[in-house]
Amino acid sequence: MNKKLLDQTLRAYIVLALVVMILSGPLFYFISNRLFIKSADETLINHKKEFMENVLPSLKGEDISTWNKISHNLRIEDPIAALRKDSVFFHVYYNKFEDENENHRVLLSPITIEGIPYALFARVNLIESEDLISNILLLFCITLSLLLAGLYFITRRLSKKIWLPFYSTLNQIEHFDLNKNEKPNFESTKVEEFTRLNQSVDRLIERNLLNYKNQKEFVENAAHELQTPLAIFQARLDVLIQKIPMTNELGNTLSELNKTISMLNRVNKNLLLLSKIDTDKYNTTEQVLISDLIKRQVLFLKEQAEEKKVSVHIEFTNPVMITANSSLIEILVSNLLLNSLRHNYLGGEIWVVLHEKELAISNTGKESELQRGKLFQRFSAAGKEGGNGLGLSIVKKISDLHGWALNYNYLEEKHVFQVVF
Amino acid sequence: MNLLLVEDGKLLALSIVEYLRVEGYRCETVNSLEDAWEKVSMQNYDCILLDISLPDGNGLTFLERLKDAGKMEGVIIISAKDSLDDRIKGLKLGADDYLSKPFHLPELSARVEALIRRKKFQGANKITFHEVVIDAQSQLVKVNETLVVLTRKEYDLLLFLISNKGKIISKTSIAEHLSGDMADMLDNYGFIYTHIKNLKRKLSDSGCRDYLKTVYGFGYQWHE
Numbered sequence: 001m002n003k004k005l006l007d008q009t010l011r012a013y014i015v016l017a018l019v020v021m022i023l024s025g026p027l028f029y030f031i032s033n034r035l036f037i038k039s040a041d042e043t044l045i046n047h048k049k050e051f052m053e054n055v056l057p058s059l060k061g062e063d064i065s066t067w068n069k070i071s072h073n074l075r076i077e078d079p080i081a082a083l084r085k086d087s088v089f090f091h092v093y094y095n096k097f098e099d100e101n102e103n104h105r106v107l108l109s110p111i112t113i114e115g116i117p118y119a120l121f122a123r124v125n126l127i128e129s130e131d132l133i134s135n136i137l138l139l140f141c142i143t144l145s146l147l148l149a150g151l152y153f154i155t156r157r158l159s160k161k162i163w164l165p166f167y168s169t170l171n172q173i174e175h176f177d178l179n180k181n182e183k184p185n186f187e188s189t190k191v192e193e194f195t196r197l198n199q200s201v202d203r204l205i206e207r208n209l210l211n212y213k214n215q216k217e218f219v220e221n222a223a224h225e226l227q228t229p230l231a232i233f234q235a236r237l238d239v240l241i242q243k244i245p246m247t248n249e250l251g252n253t254l255s256e257l258n259k260t261i262s263m264l265n266r267v268n269k270n271l272l273l274l275s276k277i278d279t280d281k282y283n284t285t286e287q288v289l290i291s292d293l294i295k296r297q298v299l300f301l302k303e304q305a306e307e308k309k310v311s312v313h314i315e316f317t318n319p320v321m322i323t324a325n326s327s328l329i330e331i332l333v334s335n336l337l338l339n340s341l342r343h344n345y346l347g348g349e350i351w352v353v354l355h356e357k358e359l360a361i362s363n364t365g366k367e368s369e370l371q372r373g374k375l376f377q378r379f380s381a382a383g384k385e386g387g388n389g390l391g392l393s394i395v396k397k398i399s400d401l402h403g404w405a406l407n408y409n410y411l412e413e414k415h416v417f418q419v420v421f
Numbered sequence: 422m423n424l425l426l427v428e429d430g431k432l433l434a435l436s437i438v439e440y441l442r443v444e445g446y447r448c449e450t451v452n453s454l455e456d457a458w459e460k461v462s463m464q465n466y467d468c469i470l471l472d473i474s475l476p477d478g479n480g481l482t483f484l485e486r487l488k489d490a491g492k493m494e495g496v497i498i499i500s501a502k503d504s505l506d507d508r509i510k511g512l513k514l515g516a517d518d519y520l521s522k523p524f525h526l527p528e529l530s531a532r533v534e535a536l537i538r539r540k541k542f543q544g545a546n547k548i549t550f551h552e553v554v555i556d557a558q559s560q561l562v563k564v565n566e567t568l569v570v571l572t573r574k575e576y577d578l579l580l581f582l583i584s585n586k587g588k589i590i591s592k593t594s595i596a597e598h599l600s601g602d603m604a605d606m607l608d609n610y611g612f613i614y615t616h617i618k619n620l621k622r623k624l625s626d627s628g629c630r631d632y633l634k635t636v637y638g639f640g641y642q643w644h645e
Contacts, residue, residue: 227501228430231523235436238526241589241639242443251638258593258639265523266605281506300603307611334606342608 006159010152017148021141029137036129037105041088044107044122047074048086051120052111061114073124079117083110091123102127165189169198176205178212179278179400220275223268230268234261263388270390273331274378277397282325285402291320291354294333298352301337309347316354322421324402332398335391336361336417343415351414362416369410376406395419422537424448425466427457427483428499429475433522437470440526441533443587453477461487466494467537470529471516473500473507481507484514495536499524525594531584550583552629564627574599575620578613582633582643591640617641 003011051074059067059076068075086109092101102125109120165187172184183205186198241254276282295314302312322329340350340363348364374380376396379389395417399406405420424441428434429452438448451457454477461469469487473480484496497518498511508519517536520529538546538557548555554563560576562569571579581598582590596610621633634642 224501227522228433231501232430232432232436234523235433235440235526238591238594239436239439241591242440246589246636246639248637251636251640255592255639258591261523262593262597262607269605297603297606300600300606303612304606304608306615307609330602331605334603338606338608 006156006163009159010156013148013152013155017145017152020148021144024144025137025141028140029133032133032136036126036133040105040124040126040129041107043124044088044105045086047122048107048109048120051122056111056113059113061116064113064118073122075121076111076113077108077119077121079110080108080119083108083119085110090126093123103130162191165191165194166197169194169201173201178208183209216275219271223272223275226264226268230261230265234265237261267388267390270388270394274390274394274397277328277394278401282328282401285323285325287321288324288326288329289319290322290324290329290333290359291316291318293330294352294354294359297330297334297337301341301350305341305344305350308341308344310341310344310350311348312350312352314352316352320354320356328398328401332395332419333359335395336419339363339391339417340415358418358420360416360418362411362414364413365415367413370408370415372408375408422446422468423464423466424468424470424533425457425460425494426450426470427454427475427480428452428470428472430472436526437529440588441530444530444534446533454480454483457483458486461492461494465492467540468495468497468533470497470499470533473498473511481510481514484511484516488515493540495540497529497532497536499529525591525597527581527585527588527590527594528598530588531581531598534584548580548583550586550632553579553583553624555580555583564624564629567627569623569627569629571620571623572616574616575623578616578620579624582641586643587645589636589640589642593640595640 055067064076086107088105088107091104091106093104094100095102104123104125107120107122109122111118111120168187172186176182176184183202186202189195189198237254237257244250246254298312298314305312336359337350337352340361343365344350344363345365350361350363353360353362376392378393396406399419402421405418407416407418407420409416409418422445424446426434426437426448428437428450431452434450434452438450441448449460451460452475454475457469457471460466471480471483480498480500484498487494487496496516497520498507498516499520499522500507500511501522508521511519517539518532520532535557538548546557548557552565555561556563557580562571562576562579577599578595581595592610592613596607596613597604599613599616600607617633617635621631624633625631632644634644636642
């Protein structure tokens with residue numbers, strides 16, 4: 001799935017924030033803990049030094065019990081044999097006032113009072129420093145979270161503002177239609193990259209429009225240029241026929257010539273139409289009573305269908321009015337009707353169904369689904385069964401122009417072409 | 422009947438002249454608007470066939486000039502531009518008919534004849550061919566004074582054939598003439614056979630001689 005640009009940036013921020021939190025929390029705890037222990041150790045050493053300097057020289061053996069009664073955290077204990085030098089360690093003592101076990105830092109140091117060895121016991125309660133550390137850690141985390149949240153929202157707002165021209169450009173490109181011949185108008189921006197982007201897209205579109213226009217003009221000119229020779233050919237043929245003694249064989253040959261030139265005329269006419277469909281000539285719309293138009297055309301179709309013994313069924317009665325270009329809607333309907341007859345078999349059937357918002361023309365015919373991809377392409381069906389391969393692409397273009405959906409389906413052995421108005 | 426053809430395509434002009442001459446029209450050709458103007462200022466024509474794109478201008482301006490000068494000539498525009506705009510503009514400016522290129526000469530001939538008939542007799546006119554009499558206004562056909570009831574298509578067909586009497590008419594041009602606006606929907610010309618057959622039967626039933634001949638493989642001919 002595609003992610004939005006902004007979301008991706010913000011996702012990176014969130015990942016960074018989480019990593020920083022997860023890593024820095026323990027690190028912070030570890031470092032401050034060490035600092036506290038170090039300072040506790042220093043306190044213990046200082047207490048010991050003070051004791052050694054101020055108390056020990058004047059302390060006598062019988063004072064020991066009195067000392068120990070007064071001083072709780074700095075006591076003189078019985079000597080420990082293994083104790084040769086200062087030893088610092090952790091130990092947990094039970095505090096009966098608080099009713100909890102509290103972690104302490106303890107110093108044991110060998111001393112001598114009146115020649116008798118003793119052990120000096122000093123301790124510092126670590127519980128307060130632990131409380132402090134966790135409080136500080138909490139504060140730290142809150143500050144960091146606030147900072148990151150702020151950063152997130154600022155980035156979001158700022159990015160949205162910064163990327164605004166980009167999204168505007170994107171939107172315009174998405175709605176650009178080569179057929180409509182309207183160049184998008186990009187907003188000017190102060191960001192260099194966006195200016196470059198807009199300029200490049202602008203140039204690209206301009207070139208495309210020009211190419212498209214040239215191509216259309218070429219088709220139009222070519223078709224126009226063909227019209228004169230076609231007219232001459234047709235006229236010369238009409239004159240020639242009057243001058244020669246007609247035989248059966250000649251009649252057939254000339255008839256084929258006539259048919260071919262009619263086909264050429266029609267291809268030419270359709271090419272001209274295709275090149276002009278999206279120009280101003282056809283952009284006027286009006287209210288068209290399509291039900292009457294269809295009935296009129298079906299009347300003619302029925303006459304044409306007689307030879308193939310194809311029956312045509314009209315399955316609607318209500319008048320239907322739509323908004324369309326009147327010439328183009330005539331062409332759309334006649335092309336669809338003609339197709340339904342052309343690709344039919346002897347004794348086949350055609351159904352014309354019209355509703356308020358849709359026209360469906362279905363016919364019997366080839367017993368397999370048509371290739372959807374190629375169906376509406378120019379000349380994809382040329383030469384087969386007498387068509388010139390432009391009919392359906394014209395239908396498609398007319399539908400596109402009016403914003404109608406054109407669908408093809410193969411249902412119950414019928415080919416169904418549906419236009420949704 | 423005097424015709425003026427304003428057309429710069431030499432071969433096309435030649436073909437039109439050749440075809441129409443046989444019908445008994447006197448047809449003069451010019452290839453520019455300037456020459457055309459010179460001709461119409463010197464004499465009156467029954468019908469002018471006017472191309473739209475000419476070397477020295479647009480045929481529509483000539484039409485305007487003609488109308489401004491109060492000339493009453495019938496004008497048929499023959500144009501390569503099959504655009505609705507031009508058609509409407511041309512007819513608004515007083516042209517009587519509009520035929521887009523390429524066209525069949527029998528079609529042109531029928532249109533010329535119809536136009537001249539309309540102009541000369543203001544519609545109240547009769548076309549007589551031996552025992553066949555066609556009243557173009559009421560669109561009724563009589564053979565030896567007896568009414569023959571024809572369908573719309575059969576009537577059009579008869580008029581088209583008689584307008585081109587003596588000529589061999591291809592199935593294509595008949596089919597396109599009968600289809601009119603629907604000509605683009607034509608796929609085969611089989612349907613005209615039915616109309617021909619019915620017309621022949623109705624005419625012979627009413628005692629008409631058999632003028633309508635089949636030119637095998639190609640089309641039909643109304644013999645004189």
